[in-house]
Amino acid sequence: MSVTQLGMPAIGVPRKGFFTDTSLCIGCKACEVACKEWNSVPADTSMQLTGESFDNTSALGADTWRHVAFIEQKVPATDPSAHDGVKWLMSSDVCKHCTNAACLDVCPTGALFRTEHGTVVVQQDVCNGCGYCVSACPYGVIDQRKEDGRVFKCTMCYDRLGAGEEPACAKACPTKSIQYGELDELRARADARLEELHERGEEGARLYGRDPDDGVGGDGAFFLLLDEPETYGLPPDPVVTTRDLPAMWKRAAGAAAGMLVGAAVIFWGGRK
């Protein structure tokens, strides 16, 4: 942790998280619906069909805190994991609740904060809609509600957590694709599941966001994917932008000093 990153405070109850095991996802979107219901998230717009797949939500956003992606892949007809040469990948995406969260770092009002559960939440009564977090998030998660002006994203059901409940999406998921719990425990569970899948011959299986040494210090919400992250619309190797902030401040200080020296030179450097 550096002066330019807030990172994860060492206090608080054990860090909570999501482990989304996409190998179990059946694409029912119960998580999307439960999230909208519980959190009173408005409808996205009038009904729109993308015409590309069963995914008509398209992406995470201010009004979509869980998003189920549908990927259709053509595979050889003999592939036992697919029917008729078409393989389905489904994955429920969500805010990653990053260890080094760019949104949290750059928020100028302190509206974004780290909760006692280790999650990242917007205080709606403080947010002034500057939009900095929107450009800072390396996953394209948080966004502004245009008609409201403020930004919104997954809170991991902060209110439910406080009451000892699990988040609405995890509760609604019928296949346990979305698992909620203590992050350490989830990581151990994910490692075991990955091994199991590899043994079964699922070579594409991999964990995403599990590694505490990655560019964001690991995600509080991490995934088991069956293909490369970008297939699901996830950045393959995200890095929190504030990691480079000390270097940026140094450069800016150099440029500022240079300007002052330059200004002195143009007045008193040459002949009058």
Add this chain to the structure above:
Amino acid sequence: MSPRRQRNEEFTSYYGRPILKQPTWHALDIAGYIFAGGLAAASSMLGAGAQHSGRPALERSAKLTALTAISASVVALVHDLGRPERFVNMLRVAKPTSPMSVGSWILSVYGPLAGASALSNLTGVLPRAGRAAGVGAAVAGSAVATYTAVLLADTAVPTWHDAHEVLPFVFAGSAAASAGGVAAALSPVVQAGPARRMAVGGAVLETVMSLKMERSGNLSTETLHQGRAGTLLRLSKACTVGGAVGLALGGRHSRLVSAVSGASVAAGSALLRFGIFEAGKASTIDPKYVVVPQRERLEAREAAAAPAVSTQAPAK
């Protein structure tokens, strides 16, 4: 200059949809703010120099420019907020992790100093204090002109972040060019020597550093050459270079040449800010600028970590 590397730009995405969100900022507000802030900041440096070198007309125009520009820029900044009435929330914390928080504090120091020095100059009230404020505004101005580069670069926007090493110098040059240009246009030629030198020096720095930024070899630099951004940036260079040459050759002799050339350099600076703004936006729309460089980084790391005999590496 490094030639653009040959790349394998075949990449996978989710139906070609963007990975990042587009900036919520409006070009007129934010690019406009950055331009006006830079103009104000470097004008304060001219004002401070003029007050100590006996150039009252230059001092007057530079200080008024600074006050006008910083007022306009703050209006633009507040206007861009989703909840403008909550603007003061910017000052509820001081966070070094947030360039926007740092910037708000810088502005809250700079603004009153620039205002005080301009008002004192206009009214003749408290001249000593006014001059001290003028020096203060010049020093604080150096931060106003350059922190905006950090503001843009400290994001996940590929074009902006990739430029983080040169952007402060691009913006410093651009700020100086605009202030020099405006002052050269508004002041009598006999007193405007420093303004012309600032405009020409700033224009050189702006142009050299922009070229450096555009040729850094990062994939995202494509966005600086294409589409709207490319047009704006080409236009910017034409205005900046044309104006600087005009000032250098004819600025001393003709008020008209001074006015036209100065305005041209300032316009070049404004176009540069809008061009960089648009390029950043474009780089968030095409997932290529996220996936391709990150994939390359990942593969390079995996190649470096791979043992000679590739065992079954656990996917991470």
